[in-house]
Amino acid sequence: MSLSSQKGNMNSIEVKNLTKKFGSFTAVDGISFNVKEGEIFGFLGANGAGKSTAIRILCGIIEPTSGDAIVGGYSVMNEPDKVKLNIGYMSQKFSLYNDLTVEENINFFGGVYGLIKNKLEDRKKWVLKVAYLEGKEKLLTKDLPGGIKQRLALAIAVIHEPKIVFLDEPTGGVDPISRRNFWELINELSHKGITVFVTTHYLDEAEYCNSITLINAGKIIASGTSKELKTKYLTNTMLEVECDRVVEALDIFSKQDWVEETSIFGNYIHISVEDENSARSLAEKTLKENNIKIIRMDKIVPTLEDVFIYLLEKDTKKNVK
Amino acid sequence: MKTILNIVIKEFLQLKRDPILLRLVFLAPILQLLLFGYAANMDLNTVHTAIWDQDRTLDSRDLIERFQESGYFEIDRYADNYKQITNDINKGKVLCAIIIPHDFEKDIKTNHPAPLQAIFDGSDGNKTSIALGYIQGIAVNYANNILLKSSDKTGRKISIAGSIQPEIRVWYNPDLKTRVFMVPSIMGLILLITTIILMSMAIVKEREIGTLEQLIVTPIKPYQLILGKLIPFVILGFVDILLVQTVMVFWFGIAIRGSFFFLLFASFLFVLSTLGIGLFLSTISKTQQQAMMVAQFGIMMPFIYLSGFAFPIENMPKFFQYITYLIPLRYYITILRAVILKGAPFSDLIPETLILLIMGVLILFASARRFKKRLS
Incomplete structure (x- = not known):
């Protein structure tokens, strides 16, 4: 029975009505979702949205107040120890010991998961290869470059070959090239059938995910593939305007009642409008009155960032009401 | 068991890489011995x-x-x-x-x-x-x-025999040397440093750099983590004890008159309390500096001043005398001085030993519970 045949059929994580309250504060408010086996699942949200709490519950660190989650076949409520054995975890903080050598780190974490002798040696070789550290196992971890450290941390997080790995903002503070390499490694893991549950602040990274879920104020406000999110949730049209005196133009646009959102992308302005045709003529008219010359104005596919800003603001307004 | 050993090994590897800490572990006892053996001298010779x-x-x-x-x-x-x-x-x-x-x-x-x-x-x-x-x-x-x-x-016999002539014999410390009184109790201080300060800092360090979080998601059970963290510092503490006793016996010439094994046993009981306190400190401190400061001013100072280490408890106002009953170091120092200087047998020190045992178990268990809670 190969893993790939199951891919897309079985759920690796099933979250049912999960709630966590800290006193009167509800950090996670009855969320439900499924993560398919072998997929890269992006879990996105602002700081304090409930992301970390949700991850901590799924990793068996804290008990939910109500609801349950089945992670790798085990209930986080009833069998948190079994959950811990079957997952890997890598946090935004660097999670290895800086004052140990590469090999000592591998030995320690391998030992924690009960790997011994041959098995440990096999996995050590694999970790070293993945982290580009073959022959460098005696180096102190603190002397490694950032990108390599990150790869080492991920490889060690899956040293015991778990079916699921949780990555909590794994690429914070890493240069773009290392980030790209890192995501290639994540893809590799996913191809091997490992489910990758990842949170990130970088929305370009979210594009790599097979499935994205957006959480705000403890509740899920959107989910789907990147494409679905861009088309399903954002009904407005996005216009990209290239013109003179960009800053002034942005200021003018933001005062117009027919413009819902404005944002600036380099030398261009993005405006979100309900009706494309009327907006085009209104924009031309308004800028002309202010002696600003329009060079170009195009309808564009919104970026994930556009979608998220829109969704978060809509949800926040609703919550305030 | 294997998991605990794994953590202990890791802890020692880390100690090996920290030259400052390592020096502190071995030089601090020597320095304190020299200070209390020579400098802290209340004898008046000239x-x-x-x-x-x-x-x-x-x-x-x-x-x-x-x-x-x-x-x-x-x-x-x-x-x-x-x-x-x-x-x-x-x-x-x-x-x-x-x-x-x-x-x-x-x-x-x-x-x-x-x-x-x-x-x-x-x-x-x-x-x-x-x-x-x-x-x-x-x-x-x-x-x-x-x-x-x-x-x-x-030619007349004027006898001075009629007047009272006290014949004074000072036992245990015939020359009334401060050193003889001070050096044995230094062991108490050394254990305070290795177990409370170093251990709480070692745990807080893991919290600071984020590895504690990593350990929590592994199958390591809280009791394994606690033991794995405690054992290295118990070992260090006992190495320090042996070091201090060697210097005490062979350099200062202060012989251990009582049972050496009882001394080690009492030290173990004392260490239960100090490890418990260290563990507690690690749960209330966010940074290593914080742990250090709290240990210095919140634990070390009252322990040193109120345990009879430096000042006689009998001279303190009643209120402070009552407080001294709460300080484990008080009982440990009583045992140290009694066993080393007087050769007192266990039977003379049953109350102190029992109190140390009870305090140690209570403090350690309460702290371990708190530590476990704080983990999640």
Whole structure:
């Protein structure tokens, strides 16, 4: 029975009505979702949205107040120890010991998961290869470059070959090239059938995910593939305007009642409008009155960032009401 | 078991990489031994003295000789007026001045009481009373001799046997050396440092850099984590104990009169409390500096001042005496001094041992519970 045949059929994580309250504060408010086996699942949200709490519950660190989650076949409520054995975890903080050598780190974490002798040696070789550290196992971890450290941390997080790995903002503070390499490694893991549950602040990274879920104020406000999110949730049209005196133009646009959102992308302005045709003529008219010359104005596919800003603001307004 | 060993090994590897901490572990005991063995000396061996001999007779010179021969007095000045004496005392050049009045010899010869004046710099009361004791001792001795001599001359037997002559025997520390009193209890301090400060810092360090979070998601159970963290510091503590005892016995010549194994057992009981306190500190501190400061001022200071380590508990106001009952170091130091200096057997120290055991178990369990809660 190969893993790939199951891919897309079985759920690796099933979250049912999960709630966590800290006193009167509800950090996670009855969320439900499924993560398919072998997929890269992006879990996105602002700081304090409930992301970390949700991850901590799924990793068996804290008990939910109500609801349950089945992670790798085990209930986080009833069998948190079994959950811990079957997952890997890598946090935004660097999670290895800086004052140990590469090999000592591998030995320690391998030992924690009960790997011994041959098995440990096999996995050590694999970790070293993945982290580009073959022959460098005696180096102190603190002397490694950032990108390599990150790869080492991920490889060690899956040293015991778990079916699921949780990555909590794994690429914070890493240069773009290392980030790209890192995501290639994540893809590799996913191809091997490992489910990758990842949170990130970088929305370009979210594009790599097979499935994205957006959480705000403890509740899920959107989910789907990147494409679905861009088309399903954002009904407005996005216009990209290239013109003179960009800053002034942005200021003018933001005062117009027919413009819902404005944002600036380099030398261009993005405006979100309900009706494309009327907006085009209104924009031309308004800028002309202010002696600003329009060079170009195009309808564009919104970026994930556009979608998220829109969704978060809509949800926040609703919550305030 | 294997998991715990794994953590212990990791802990030692990390210690090996931290030269400052390592030096602290092995140099701190030596430094404290030197400090308390030599510098913290409340014995008074040399009394700087000025003498004004107004009499200038055979008897007065005889008396001065007695002072010199005693070995305690160093006569820095032979003064001939009060001004010089006042000056020397004010400047702190001498601790006391002895003035032998004009008719000293005449008074003795005529069997009159011969007065002797001693002026002290009383700013350090402890020193002054010791020096006063020396002077009185010499004066009494001198007077007795005169009586004996005069009885020889007159042929009449003037017995001094009628007066009370205390025959003093000081047990356990016959020379009344501060060192003998201080050095054994240093073990208590060393254990405080290795177990409370170093251990709490080691845990807080993991929290600071984020590895603690990583450990929590692994299958390591909280009790394994706690034991894995505690054991290395217990080992270090005991290595330090052996180090201190070796120096104590072979360098300072203070023999362990009682059972060495009972001493180690008592040390183990004491360590239960200190590890518990260290564990507790690690749950209330966010940074290593915080842990360090709280350990210094919240634990070390009261422990040192209120355990009888430095100051006698009997001299404290009642309120503070009650507080001392709460300090585990108090019982440990009592045991240390009793076993090392007096050779006291276990049967004499049952209450202290029991209290240490109960305190240790209670503190350690409460802290472990708190630590476990804080993990999640």
